[in-house]
Amino acid sequence: MTDQIKINVNGSEISSKPDQLIIEACEDSGIHIPRFCWHKRMDPVGMCRMCLVEIETPRGKALVPSCTTKVSEDLVVETESEVVKKAQEGVLEFLLINHPLDCPVCDKAGECPLQDQTMAYGPGESRFVEDKRHFEKPIPISEIILLDRERCILCARCTRFSDEISGDPLIEFIQRGNKTQVNTFPDEPFRSYFSGNTVQICPVGALTSTSYRFKARPWDLKKVSSTSNCSSVGCSIELNVSQNKMLRILGEDNEFTNQGWLSDKGRYNFEYLHSEKRIEEPLIVKNSSKKPNINEAMDLISNEILKGGDPNISFIVGHNSTNEEYFALNNFAENLKKVENTFGNIDIYLSDDYLYSGFFNGDHSLAEIKDLDSADTIVLWAQDIKDNLPTLYLRIKQAVRNGKKLLIFGHTNTAIKDIAEEYFGGDIVTNNFEFNVNISDIPNFSRHIDGKEVIAIVGKASPLQNTNPISELIQYLEANSNLKILNCFSKGNTFGALQNLNLVKGLNEFVNEFDISKRNIVFTIGANPVNNSIYSLKIKDSLVNADFVVSMDLFKNETTELSDIILPTTSLGEKEGTFTNLEMRTLMQNKILPPPGSSLNEWEYLLTLSKKINLEQVYDSETQLNALLCKDYLDEDNIPSFDNLNKPSNLNGVLNSKTININIENVDSTNLEILFVHRLYGDSSTQINSPSISMLSSERFIEMNSATYFGSYMLYSDVVTLIQGEISVQVNVNINDNLPDNLLVVPINRRGFQNINPEKKVELEVAKSREQLNVS
């Protein structure tokens, strides 16, 4: 290849990309150079000097840091010469001067780069007899991160991450010289959605997380790679388990998706797996004294199904099932339909308010996440990206850092306005998410679009928005630019559901199609539609009126309260299957934990039920399900079968598509008073049962601009009571002047907001007590 150059390392020739750093070029050829501060996803700083190598220069040999020196044609590098070894010993001896060497009580021991590299390259003994520096330890720098300052070797990985990658530099070096330390500003904790990454990349045990501190030793951990269902990015993760308990989730570097990073929700939302509140046996809700075993439970359900009366059978399914489970569900529903003269309508609904027809099926060209790096312009019209697709936000931010132009349409992404080239707020987009002006008249828009490579990240910004403006926008972009579309449905394995269900409908359809005059059997599968949906109240009504409700879930929740029987199911790490992300990349989810109690996978229940009601059944295992669902992928060369996905070359997942059928009625809304948003941390049962992060969703706040605050509501307090009919909630008010007038932003996934009607006016009153509002 012409774009490769030759360099000479330790006497042998290797080829390297021009412009690469020596450390990277060597790494690519399998030559490891020790390092602390360099991280391939961040800019080099040359902070630690551990990576010193000798190179030949016109003035003789010189020691240079290989993480800040680029290769050049015929460069001669020595990574193991006597001089290099001496330098490495020196660097380590200096680094250890102030390091406490408290490895026996440090969580990092066993996987600590400082420990490992001291063993491999260190001098073996220290000449330092003076007093080391001491700090109070550990100090909490946020609710979930702790810092032992004396262990820090000042590599600046954490501070660079928070500045360069996540863009919330709330930690920095304070003081200098011997006193230098990482710290936060008083009363300004390290509250970042991405703080857990710093714990993972800290090369010593200075940063630890409350959730893992003192929990395990690395050599006791069993590990398996998997895929996170925190969002539809499908971040690659490693599950760490000891004694059948999940103890930690680490980010894995998947070039195409998360590149090693995770949001704190993706990282810490696992403790629920071992919560005492977890349902482990089938439960008859209305008669808790009766404890059926699985067989009795299945009999009960099949009897209800076969009781006659032409029942309509509806399935409301969530977004945490595997592709195999969606496929099994689809198969079950299809087989029910085939039974003659026994059932009424059989329908599957996805529990997601943001669904709409999207842009699929060959008429549009779809984007991969990596296309963000090569586009000219990124157009964003969607839910709050930082809260709902946090790792996609990191990729967008990285693209912007590399010079791509980000154009944001209001009003959900105000939080990332500062990285946008243009922000189109209230002047361009109405409170109902319609265009105020012709798209071609939007100032400073066409010059970033016309003839350019454009990626549009589009989805419903608000559950109640009419989607015609999105179609208009896409039409305009397709006509004027070279457009690729990233469909922005944010939740878990939504795309797996879209690919594996013959027809996808939403909660609005469920409510509309629910026929109270019929006998109704409803299954809710890993879904809690009675909480968190704008249709919650109506769904509650339907479920109350249904004749028989079966819930498959992990916890009791607002929905299971209304069901007749709860079947305990499995979750991340307890089941094997595949996951499809928003670019249609299918990745493996692996099993490393036994299912608790008598929990079964969703497909196992469906299979047992099939047998009980004598439906044709064609599968007996996940592997068979996987083989079946692989049959109708469009691209025959890249089938996401278990076998294929386990090939080393496919560990980053494979791209493939299926025909997608979504049937969602367009909603019409006028006069939106309230914009519902989903915050990263909310009141889902998995989160409230994960102690480390459960309190992060306790704050209840609404946002509005100052004109609305002072003008329409005449408020002079940041604590108010929000009143609408019977509902009254105390909330904090945050002023956000990027919002248009008369729009209140309300987090729907926080306690107390579920039942508010977004199309009706709310009253705000100054609250009596000004105390901070916290609900546990």
Add this chain to the structure above:
Amino acid sequence: MSWEKELIDKANEIIELYPEKRSALGPLLYLAQEKDGYISNDSIIQISNLVGITEVQVKSVASFYSMYKEEQTGKYLLSVCKSISCEINDSRSVIDSVKNFTGLENYETDNDKVFTFEEVECIGACGGAPAVQVNYETVEGLTPEKSLQMCEWLKEERPELVVADELQEKFGGVKSFDWAIKDNTGSSYSVPGFQNIGTAKEKNL
């Protein structure tokens, strides 16, 4: 403690001078220090809002440089040079005499907030060693006696403004450069007198 409009206007004028807001950080920290005698957390919050970086980033810079003080200094900051040229010209005894008079150890401030004493590295006045700075106004060619007199004078007179040429005339000896133009600007706090950021004050000598 938060900033008055006048000070914010001045800060904005300074910010205007730079292509990027955050480049004005240094001078703004001096404004903060002139205001309170040290860089308070309130000022840090104010500056972080003005230049658009986080508080801890401001704090990082403020705590890195020793000329930004994290604690209240006295009215007169006495910085006695301890580097090589001064050392060989007996700065030790100058240091001792200042220490004796003020009763202060390094980085200490007296209870009445009159003096803060510090030993510093070379202040660029080697030609007139040993040298001392009062609120960063340099006096050269000092002796233990002269430095004592200078401290006494500062304590008695409490001049609002400290001006290098005036101190030099009264207490100094050999100077590095004798041909420099007369300069009647000085500083009134432990902040160097910079004309362009408005911390230099004029005095009629």
